[in-house]
Amino acid sequence: MQTEWEQKDLFESEAARSLLDQLLSDSRLYTRTKDYKELLDFVVRLRNFAPFNAMLLQVQKPGLSYAASTWDWRERFGRTPKEGARPLLILWPFGPVALVYDVMDTEGKELPQDVSAFFAQGSIDENRIASFVPQMAKKNIECCWLDTGDQKAGAIRILERETKDKEPTFYRMNINRNHGAAVQFATLAHELGHLFLGHLGSDPFLSVPKRAAMKHAQIELEAESVAFLVCARNGVKSKSETYLSTYVTDNTTVNDVDLYQIMRAAGQVEALLGLSAHTKYDRPAGKSR
Structure with a gap:
């Protein structure tokens, strides 16, 4: 496992x-x-x-x-x-x-x-959202619940960046407390997507890569792709699917998005939140359990 x-x-x-x-x-x-x-x-x-x-x-x-x-x-x-x-x-x-x-x-x-x-997971409720908070805290991501209007879903930002190699950077995740659990989950997936895609900069402690500067459109497309994958794989229907359908034009090619980083980041988001599915295998001969 x-x-x-x-x-x-x-x-x-x-x-x-x-x-x-x-x-x-x-x-x-x-x-x-x-x-x-x-x-x-x-x-x-x-x-x-x-x-x-x-x-x-x-x-x-x-x-x-x-x-x-x-x-x-x-x-x-x-x-x-x-x-x-x-x-x-x-x-x-x-x-x-x-x-x-x-x-x-x-x-x-x-x-x-x-x-x-x-293989599908059930819908996300308030208790499940609450369970993600200590999971993120272990990785130095502080959750802050804001009383804001519907147009403000949330955001992630750096609180303190360490300069030493392999030292942690500290983050703050703002989430609209007035939104329902499904919307909050989509927000978490999108913002954590930005983090693990390297849009906030590299973080050796979390194995976040250093990436070249990108246009805003590409950044949002990558984060929405991660949010779509994480939400849909965990039983949450979000606006990401509609967003992707309208945002991605016929001119979009594999050169416009980094598939490696998107798949990698989606897996990291699931791992961080404790959502990773486990496929079991027969161990190779000679391997102890």
Whole structure:
């Protein structure tokens, strides 16, 4: 099972970035707006994998509906890979890779009528929002509940930036206390997206990368992409989907957004809030539990 930060640490290497860049270049995928939105929808649907791994699966097998490890197919669904089934590769902590299988390459018990609901999380309520506060505090993000009007959802800013390497930077997250829990969750996802995308600057303590300056439009598109993924993967419908549909024009290509950073940031937001789904695997021979 992936621990909170193991999921994030999977992708903290130039090798992972190079792998993604090569896959995108060679496959010539996601050069159109429609393809990009379909990718986001796929990552939402495959809730049992970290966003980055879900994207790797979609790149390897476009049109894939659902995938799972041999352990999950056996223990959770009563199914096994078919003889000669072609496995798909993902990154994992015991690495360097793990094998998973497309649902069409398995056999056994009948699947639930709506297999996607198996991985879906319920709606977010006030108690769940409250549970995120100590989670963020552990990473030096202070929550401040503001009594403001409907047009002010929230924002994140730096309170104190440390100058020493690997020392923490302190942040303040402002949230409109008058909004409902679903809106507050979308706000958290969007603002934390800005943080982990490096829009506030680098933070070695949180493994936030240093990135080149971007236009406001690109910054908001990336943050809304993260918010859409985190919300939809956790049972919250937000305005992000409408925003993306109207904001992303036909001229948008993969060069206008950094897919690597978006998937990485979405996984980090989920890990920080304790929302990470866990796919289980059979340990490699010789590995102790």
